[in-house]
Amino acid sequence: MILIEEIKRLKKEKNALILAHLYQSPEIQDIADIVGDSYFLSKKAMESESNLIVFCGVRFMAESAKILSPNKTILLPAKDARCPMADMAVVYKLQALKEDHPNAKVISYINTNLDIKAMSDVCVTSSSALKIMNNIKEDEIIFVPDRNLGEYIGEHFPNKKFILYDGFCPVHERVEESDIFELRTLYPTFEVLVHPECNKPVRLLADYIGSTSELITYSATSSADGFIVVTEEGVLHQMKAKSPNKKFIPLKNSMICPNMKMTTLQEVYNCLLNESNEVIIDEQSRLKALKALQNMHLLGDN
Structure with a gap:
């Protein structure tokens, strides 16, 4: 794809680092140098020799990177992407x-x-x-x-x-116990993985509760051959990559954060080309x- 090749060219030309949160679309995760949880990415930005950081996520994540790296240029491709x-x-x-x-x-x-x-x-x-x-x-x-x-x-x-x-979190809050009961009937041997942003009745149904990256690690190391995944569906991309022989079942009522999906390849390209949408914060x-x-x-x- 020409757009992906152009992104790679600009990244190399400008010595830029592209970071993508685990909730980003698969195509965004695939063009990123590093994929992970929000604060993990902010630390990687700080540790990097690159002074130009393209943060594919939402506003607070890019702010965290700027807090840690005030002398670096932090760009947010989807400038209106925020966390509700x-x-x-x-x-x-x-x-x-x-x-x-x-x-x-x-x-x-x-x-x-x-x-x-x-x-x-x-x-x-x-x-x-x-x-x-x-x-x-x-x-x-x-x-x-x-x-x-x-x-x-x-x-x-x-x-x-x-x-x-x-x-x-509106995406996690709307999950109900019935969503999980239905899938447990269909997949009785699968483990239920739940993010702690879900409400207590849902958490009580979990076999494992953890952060986004912890859920991915758990699914890769567990002896179970299948999982019901109760968090934003972007994590499925990394789960499947790390455990291609296991099955991952999202809820039927899709858990998709529209703000996380605002980032597109075109926006990443435009952001790199023009060095636009820089995150500026008050020093005090x-x-x-x-x-x-x-x-x-x-x-x-x-």
């Missing part, structure tokens, strides 16, 4: 929670926009959250924005009080948000 859950978290509502609970530690999911990260004490990913929580001494926690992930974390720390911001806010990300490393490495 991240956009649910707004400053005035979080400020009200902080005022009502002055002794609480503010923990934000990595799936938050810059302004919320800047108000947070520490960020977590769905894979690092439990480990980080083990190193947090405070008994009162404000968790933003995902109430489902916050509830899941809180179940592991019954001695702490969790104040949950009322946000959610960046430094505040950087502290929350640094605390994530500090608490996650202990």
Whole structure:
């Protein structure tokens, strides 16, 4: 395909790095240098010798890369691609929670926009959250924005009080128990893999709960020969690539994030050609948000 060859040519010519989130369309994942979870990609951007980063994802992901790499040019091909859950978290509502609970530690999911990260004490990913929580001494926690992930974390720390911001991922929130029961009848030996952004009744039906990358790793190492996958369908591309002899069944009510699917090959090409859609962030806010990300490393490495 001419467009793919042109993308490869421009990438080499400009010494650019193309990153793609696991929820991106297969053709976008296939032209990327690195595919993974959002924060993993931000770290790879920071570690790369490339100063031009094309981040195929949504806005908060590209912001995280810019927070860590302020001197690099971070481009977002689909400039209007945003995360609905991240956009649910707004400053005035979080400020009200902080005022009502002055002794609480503010923990934000990595799936938050810059302004919320800047108000947070520490960020977590769905894979690092439990480990980080083990190193947090405070008994009162404000968790933003995902109430489902916050509830899941809180179940592991019954001695702490969790104040949950009322946000959610629309793609994961709409999954119902009946969706899984139906497939379990058809595939009784298949394991059910669930992302913690799903609500509790759905999580209770899981054989394994984990982050996007953890679900992929689990499916590759499990002895099961088939899986019912309860997360955004973009992960199926990597699951099938790593385990071509296994079967992966998505829900009949498709779990597709329209924002993640906004990135097209044409937009990646245009972005590289014109170096357009650069992510620019306020330096004062960046430094505040950087502290929350640094605390994530500090608490996650202990």
